[in-house]
Amino acid sequence: MTSPLSVDPETNQSPTALLGFLKQCREAARRARRAQLVSITIRVPALDPLAVLATIYEAGERHFYVERPSEDLAIAGAEAVLEFNASGPGRFAAVQDFVDQTLAAAIVVGGQGLPYSGPHFFTAFSFFNEVGPDEPFGSASVFVPRWQVATRGTGAARSTVAVANLVLAEDSDVEAACEKVWRAHQRFKGLGGSIGSRLFPEHFRDGPPTSGSQENGRSEGEGALYVNAVRSAVERIRAGEFQKIVLARAKDLRAAEPLHPMEALHRLRQRFEQCYAFSLANGAGQSFIGASPERLLRVHGGLLQTEALAGSAPRGKTPEEDFTLGEALLGSEKQRHEQRLVLDAIVQSLSPLGLQLEFAQMPELRRLDNVQHLHTPIRAALPVGIRALDVLSSLHPTPAVGGVPQAAACAGIRAIEDFPRGLYAGALGWVDGRGNAEFFVGLRPALIDGESARLYAGAGIVGASVPEEELAETELKFAAMEHALFAKS
Structure with missing residues (x-):
């Protein structure tokens, strides 16, 4: 080359x-x-x-x-x-x-x-x-x-x-x-x-990018439908159809004037420094933007990095409350079970590639600005002949965004969700000419088209899930993008 x-x-x-x-x-x-x-x-x-x-x-x-x-x-x-x-x-x-x-x-x-x-x-x-x-x-x-x-x-x-x-x-x-x-x-x-600075205010306004938003007709009553969907999924889990399923919501918003994706991205990268702020435009007027907390894989110099990310809790308003919420997340049997399902499934999906995976048995906390997750980093040296897209093909979609077992959970998603996922929870990234690559999961995103935005958020459902709590988790995830698109400051 x-x-x-x-x-x-x-x-x-x-x-x-x-x-x-x-x-x-x-x-x-x-x-x-x-x-x-x-x-x-x-x-x-x-x-x-x-x-x-x-x-x-x-x-x-x-x-x-x-x-x-x-x-x-x-x-x-x-x-x-x-x-x-x-x-x-x-x-x-x-x-x-x-x-x-x-x-x-x-x-x-x-x-x-x-x-x-x-x-x-x-x-x-x-x-x-x-x-x-x-x-x-x-x-x-x-x-x-x-x-x-x-x-x-x-x-x-x-x-x-x-x-x-x-x-x-x-x-x-x-x-x-x-x-x-x-x-x-x-x-x-x-x-x-x-424009050598990261902040350059001449390109990114500090004021509101739009004059506000309103929900489109599709989103009216959607929260109640989601609660019923979670309740149905829990029953199917207890019946043995699958162990975990990730159910998503789509919220349609419309602004009074065209949205400004670049300004939203600037807000997202400032607020969520540990996330992947991203944008993909199709050249036909639509763009898919977000701030994803989840690395799908990174390959550099023949070393693979991936992770098992699952389980969620809000951040506290004080250091004491934040510590308490984090410890409760680490000690939650339901949340630990959900995250362990993800870890075990990733290990199983990569085993046919002959990888010697290295990871800790106990998860750690991944703290973001408005939410915290259970997180287990995973590393391995890539054998000769195995490339990043081979690994990606085995990983995607991970149980963190699909479920366990994969085939049954994905069939359940198709049956329960009433909107196309598209790139939501998809795999986005790059490969170069030297075998290096970086991919992340398309999470906390919005599909932008002029004045319209479709926001996506999901939650992992297991047998112990409480529908109203899962609804609250998705609202917490929606909030980050809503603030980025419609913030007043």
Whole structure:
């Protein structure tokens, strides 16, 4: 995948050098008799990827953004130069084939050894293997962006890179391509002085993004229906149909004016630093945004990280109350049982891959701004031949968002829930050309379409669940996104 062509974008930053390089790439495409993905990475001044996205992306283009402030990492990309869609149970393998075929015809220069260098494949998998024809996002989609910008670290150790991706065939107009890449390069360099801060108020307003919200007709009385659904699920669990099922709600809201997803994301990343603030736009006007607390998997240097996250309790208003609520969560038989089901099922699903999993027997607390969960980190070295999407195919959907056993619980979800999940509780993330990957679960999200927003929240149901308590848990989860979209300050 690395380039045999003689160019160093770090030292040869001139349009003449770029044009000569692109001519070499066009010649490589002619010899190979196939188009080449050309990926150029350069260091740039410190940038905030979300601000870059808010500044230069086009509403009619696809984009992907994810940031986890607690780990000082963020990446954004937009405008697809290559894309692919798949569906059905073979969708993970199909996406992997697309990645492999693309990298086999890729010319990659610059950024060796830098985090997030080279092309990234931004990917989203829906909760179910199939989605309806009218859904805004497919069951599996992947795209390579025309541009991406990423940052990692803080202070002197902070590294920011910009990547330009383009596809060159033997008949491509390299002069036009050169002009476009050079113009983007100059624009990134110019942005450094004006939006280098993480907060930049000139791009993110502190005031309300809308004048308020109201529930659409579908959501009226929906809470009572959810209580009845939970009650029915508990009866089915006690009858032995499944051990756990995660039931979700959808709340439809409408604002008086178009919503501002970028401003909502800015609020989410400030408030939930341990979560993945994310956005995926389909290029047709809809975007799926949220702040997910749950890592699905991370692969870096051949090391896999995943986690079992389940069980919930609110945060306390005082340190004493917070401690008491946390200890009650750790000591709750019902919550511990729910989280252990998730852990055991993850271990079972990964066992065919030959992984030697490392994890603690006792869960710890994962404390977020408004809620706390039971959490067990899991680590393993990936055997040769096992890749991130192989693991993802085995993991998704985890019992934390589906249930136990998986097949019976998912059938129950289809029977009980009265709305399509789409990307809710799906798998979103990226893979790169070196085998690294990061995926998170599409939780605490909203589907934004102009003035409309559909919010999603769910709760894990076991035999000891109390329907009214599960309803309260989902309201707590809704509150974070409602505040981000409609906050007055």
